[in-house]
Amino acid sequence: MTVLTVKQARAATxxxxxxxxxxxxxxxxxxxxxxxxxxxxxxxxLANIQVIADAALPNYELEIKHLTAGCSVTARGExxxxxxxxxxxxxxxxxxxxxxxxxxxSYPLQKKRHSLEKLREWAHLRPRTNTIGAVMRVRxxxxxxxxxxxxxxxxxxxxxxxxxxxxxxxAGEMFRVTTIDPAxxxxxxxxQIDYAQDFFDRPSYLTVSGQLEGEIYATALGKIYTxxxxxxxxxxxxxxxxxxxxxxxxxxxxxxxxxxxxxAESFLKRIVGDVLDHCQEDLAxxxxxxDDSVLPALTAVAEQPFERLSYxxxxxxLESSGEKFEFPIAWGAxxxxxxxxxxxxxxxxxxVVLHDYPRTIKPFYMxxxxxxxxxxAMDVLxxxxxxxxxxxx
Amino acid sequence: MTVLTVKQARAATxxxxxxxxxxxxxxxxxxxxxxxxxxxxxxxxLANIQVIADAALPNYELEIKHLTAGCSVTARGExxxxxxxxxxxxxxxxxxxxxxxxxxxSYPLQKKRHSLEKLREWAHLRPRTNTIGAVMRVRxxxxxxxxxxxxxxxxxxxxxxxxxxxxxxxAGEMFRVTTIDPAxxxxxxxxQIDYAQDFFDRPSYLTVSGQLEGEIYATALGKIYTxxxxxxxxxxxxxxxxxxxxxxxxxxxxxxxxxxxxxAESFLKRIVGDVLDHCQEDLAxxxxxxDDSVLPALTAVAEQPFERLSYxxxxxxLESSGEKFEFPIAWGAxxxxxxxxxxxxxxxxxxVVLHDYPRTIKPFYMxxxxxxxxxxAMDVLxxxxxxxxxxxx
Numbered sequence: 001m002t003v004l005t006v007k008q009a010r011a012a013t014x015x016x017x018x019x020x021x022x023x024x025x026x027x028x029x030x031x032x033x034x035x036x037x038x039x040x041x042x043x044x045x046l047a048n049i050q051v052i053a054d055a056a057l058p059n060y061e062l063e064i065k066h067l068t069a070g071c072s073v074t075a076r077g078e079x080x081x082x083x084x085x086x087x088x089x090x091x092x093x094x095x096x097x098x099x100x101x102x103x104x105x106s107y108p109l110q111k112k113r114h115s116l117e118k119l120r121e122w123a124h125l126r127p128r129t130n131t132i133g134a135v136m137r138v139r140x141x142x143x144x145x146x147x148x149x150x151x152x153x154x155x156x157x158x159x160x161x162x163x164x165x166x167x168x169x170x171a172g173e174m175f176r177v178t179t180i181d182p183a184x185x186x187x188x189x190x191x192q193i194d195y196a197q198d199f200f201d202r203p204s205y206l207t208v209s210g211q212l213e214g215e216i217y218a219t220a221l222g223k224i225y226t227x228x229x230x231x232x233x234x235x236x237x238x239x240x241x242x243x244x245x246x247x248x249x250x251x252x253x254x255x256x257x258x259x260x261x262x263x264a265e266s267f268l269k270r271i272v273g274d275v276l277d278h279c280q281e282d283l284a285x286x287x288x289x290x291d292d293s294v295l296p297a298l299t300a301v302a303e304q305p306f307e308r309l310s311y312x313x314x315x316x317x318l319e320s321s322g323e324k325f326e327f328p329i330a331w332g333a334x335x336x337x338x339x340x341x342x343x344x345x346x347x348x349x350x351x352v353v354l355h356d357y358p359r360t361i362k363p364f365y366m367x368x369x370x371x372x373x374x375x376x377a378m379d380v381l382x383x384x385x386x387x388x389x390x391x392x393x
Numbered sequence: 394m395t396v397l398t399v400k401q402a403r404a405a406t407x408x409x410x411x412x413x414x415x416x417x418x419x420x421x422x423x424x425x426x427x428x429x430x431x432x433x434x435x436x437x438x439l440a441n442i443q444v445i446a447d448a449a450l451p452n453y454e455l456e457i458k459h460l461t462a463g464c465s466v467t468a469r470g471e472x473x474x475x476x477x478x479x480x481x482x483x484x485x486x487x488x489x490x491x492x493x494x495x496x497x498x499s500y501p502l503q504k505k506r507h508s509l510e511k512l513r514e515w516a517h518l519r520p521r522t523n524t525i526g527a528v529m530r531v532r533x534x535x536x537x538x539x540x541x542x543x544x545x546x547x548x549x550x551x552x553x554x555x556x557x558x559x560x561x562x563x564a565g566e567m568f569r570v571t572t573i574d575p576a577x578x579x580x581x582x583x584x585q586i587d588y589a590q591d592f593f594d595r596p597s598y599l600t601v602s603g604q605l606e607g608e609i610y611a612t613a614l615g616k617i618y619t620x621x622x623x624x625x626x627x628x629x630x631x632x633x634x635x636x637x638x639x640x641x642x643x644x645x646x647x648x649x650x651x652x653x654x655x656x657a658e659s660f661l662k663r664i665v666g667d668v669l670d671h672c673q674e675d676l677a678x679x680x681x682x683x684d685d686s687v688l689p690a691l692t693a694v695a696e697q698p699f700e701r702l703s704y705x706x707x708x709x710x711l712e713s714s715g716e717k718f719e720f721p722i723a724w725g726a727x728x729x730x731x732x733x734x735x736x737x738x739x740x741x742x743x744x745v746v747l748h749d750y751p752r753t754i755k756p757f758y759m760x761x762x763x764x765x766x767x768x769x770a771m772d773v774l775x776x777x778x779x780x781x782x783x784x785x786x
Binding site for chain 1: 637
């Protein structure tokens, strides 16, 4: 008998098939007519499939009538057209095998809504919630599109070192990687820590960026990208800081700033477009239950041309905005989040590529313009998020 | 003018196009006829394209005639059919712009062959060699196929934590991740190291496996895979040990051992098949210049059915082999590399899936068979490599 995912079994094309479904019970409801409705979810999509279990099944009284949220089952039967609302199909079970029970007294994921903070306490179970399941499916699509985009564009995927002995332009505080026991470290005759006896014979850290290694590959292979974990040991507890996160870093030889801007725009349009195309059910859930500003923001990225604006023009717009900003506007100063949000959300109301920043606020290696004051750098700002990509020639 | 990669410009379909090519000079040779042949490589493929630069070009005497290996150039002109051997096309340059020079006295990558050991000293330049360039293109294809395989099979890509406070079945020695200064660590009143003052408030390490987190996602989302860096602090300097490497870990709910074996076989066949299809030029180079056992080994993985053999059967074959092994054969002992190689390379001469190992040599969480002595575990062995995949129900 064919094993189908819930997603496959919910399609009208599955009607008439004999199928095996495997997943976790969300709810069970018993009908007076002598059967039970089991809502089954397997993570392949947000929606459940309704499994109809007849009282004539041999384990009906002993097992099926005791199924509760979180129980793990295999159901075999025929997929039939459903008369129910919001579902094209249902499974008429000829067999229901219970693999694992979930004690309703202690299983925490009951039908009520739990806060994300509360779900942190059940990290081993939260992927079974609608919200985290939807996040993981969207995240998977984003990752897939990242690879598809670069592969289609002829970029080679390279893995740059995670453990490194070099810093990268002081991008942030670093974590030390060591096998030295701090309770009893080896010391030099002068009393210093003897890193020659550490695993890599010298002080070693977690990478803050693969940029340096990426440049080495790009100046040999033309166009490369990295997509891997990156680490910052900054003790900042904000929604914009993470100790560990996955980052994409493309490097392309011979690219000029306009090439970078084209790449950044088509990259974001591809990823967001794919998510809009392939994750409609999950996005509709976010829109309805989490935040109704998500869909318009994504649609703006996918459909609107990105406005290209020099830093100097942006400063003029901000100066003449009449807005009261917490941080002062002055040519030469870094833009703050409030300035970026005003530009992209209020003034332009579309994604913005800011370019040609003052050289004094950017790293030394960026190409200096003929004015000797600005460099070929860019930041991509999108409504609702702020800076999402930075780059330079 | 269209920017083409060398790979694109070498295709017969490019003939007649006006094109811009950008890359690095491999060699320059001057003809008595009043022009120079420049072999240009850009990493898009192993082969170079021949650029023909006429002495009439304005920078011919001053620049073009001084081009040497490693110089970075843009060449614009027309792609024409070539009369040369091994090339369908060549570029007749209307313009050659030199972006960067490479001093032939100090640029180390000269036409002679360098050992891989020697190339380690020039890590910033070795991706420009034929060997490392070919390795990186094949590695890119492998990574692409890993993602394509799992995405096509409905597995979700998840990123499991790199920094972790938990060990995973003692898979190996771990690296500590810390912001504590070992020269002056915080101590508790009892004189112990006070890890409550470390970044994560407790001792933290680099992951040796994402298996535990992967299982959490699989028992919610059905089928997941990880593909990320993994770390082992074992001080073993062998060709089978790395301190840092990228690993693939699929986890699937409801899978039985035969499903694992099917997955492992189709996974390897897909990756190797894709490499054989898409990296022919690079594989031919390895075959000719590095090791002529690579192509037959890959072809065997792609084309031969994997032989499935229980551990108990394997022990019998080994006992009756008449071979002199360094390590003794006995039911209950782990197989050594010499035993695995004999099985896959000499006896079976194909990839082998060994299954149902003694429970005493495998971790506690594997499903025990009815014999109470063996567990539903498997290892995939391939000729020339040995164990390449391990798994269990």
